[in-house]
Every structure is written in structure tokens, then in C-alpha cells.
Amino acid sequence: xxxxxxxxxxxxxxxxxxxxxxxxxxxxxxxxxxxxxxxxxxxxxxxxxxxxxxxxxxxxxxxxxxxxxxxxxxxxxxxxxxxxxxxxxxxxxxxxxxxxxxxxxxxxxxxxxxxxxxxxxxxxxxxxxxxxxxxxxxxxx
Numbered sequence: 001x002x003x004x005x006x007x008x009x010x011x012x013x014x015x016x017x018x019x020x021x022x023x024x025x026x027x028x029x030x031x032x033x034x035x036x037x038x039x040x041x042x043x044x045x046x047x048x049x050x051x052x053x054x055x056x057x058x059x060x061x062x063x064x065x066x067x068x069x070x071x072x073x074x075x076x077x078x079x080x081x082x083x084x085x086x087x088x089x090x091x092x093x094x095x096x097x098x099x100x101x102x103x104x105x106x107x108x109x110x111x112x113x114x115x116x117x118x119x120x121x122x123x124x125x126x127x128x129x130x131x132x133x134x135x136x137x138x139x140x141x
Contacts, residue, residue: 001108002070004033008101009110017111023098030101031094034074035086041066044078046086057083070100 007029013020021029035058038044043066045051047059060079065072074093081089105111 001110002033002068002101003037004030004070004097005101005105005110007033008098008105012111027094027098028090029094030097031090031092034071034093034097035078035090037071038066038075038078041071043071043075053083056085058086058089059083070097070104
């Protein structure tokens with residue numbers, strides 16, 4: 001399980017299936033989680049004094065794909081923005097990531113999709129996800 005998937009489970013309310021934080025904050029957190037995951041895998045790093053370019057900027061240490069479609073896409077995003085400040089990379093990494101992660105979590109059985117109604121109004125789109133009460137509180141990889 002990816003760090004971003006763990007984070008998404010933590011910020012998704014168990015009872016309602018809705019985010020417990022604003023979407024912009026959730027997306028930034030998910031992008032940051034992918035950046036951390038790529039760093040832990042040795043794929044990306046922050047440039048030091050000995051590296052080419054400005055210190056403190058994101059650099060790609062190993063351009064080979066990590067083997068996970070979400071992380072592969074994240075590495076391509078970071079590669080296209082190499083030399084940027086980490087804060088400038090996080091937003092693009094989190095863009096459109098939530099639906100992909102929700103689909104992966106549903107496919108793995110961690111979540112189940114469901115349609116709901118709030119105040120008699122059906123939510124837009126394909127419906128929100130409901131989290132089973134039996135899911136682990138914090139999953140590890």
C-alpha cells in the first residue's frame with residue numbers, strides 16, 4: 001500500500017465516506033506523500049552542495065520506473081519539474097490523484113463504492129466511497 005493510499009484512508013471519514021479536510025489540503029498531502037515515497041525508494045532527492053544545480057531543489061537520482069502505475073506517473077511528473085523547489089512539485093503530484101487512489105482502494109477491497117444522499121440530494125458523479133467498518137486503522141506496506 002502506498003503512503004498516499006494510507007493518507008487518503010486517514011482523511012476519509014469512516015461514516016460518511018467524505019473527506020475530513022478540505023480537498024486542496026488532501027490533494028497537497030497526497031502529492032507530498034508520493035514525493036516522500038519516491039524519496040524513500042531512492043528515485044528522487046533534494047540537491048545538496050555537491051549536486052549540480054541549486055541546493056534544495058528536487059533532482060531525479062534514478063529515472064527507472066518504480067513499477068507502480070501511480071508512482072511511475074509521479075516520477076514522470078517530478079522528472080518534468082526537476083530543479084524546482086519541493087513545494088512547487090507537490091501540487092502537480094496531487095492533481096487528479098484522489099479518484100485514482102479511491103479506485104485502487106476499492107479494487108483492493110479496502111473501500112466499497114456506494115451511492116448516497118445527503119439532505120435528499122444525490123451527490124454528483126459516480127457516487128462516493130464508503131469505508132467498511134472492519135478496515136484497519138493504519139495499514140502498513
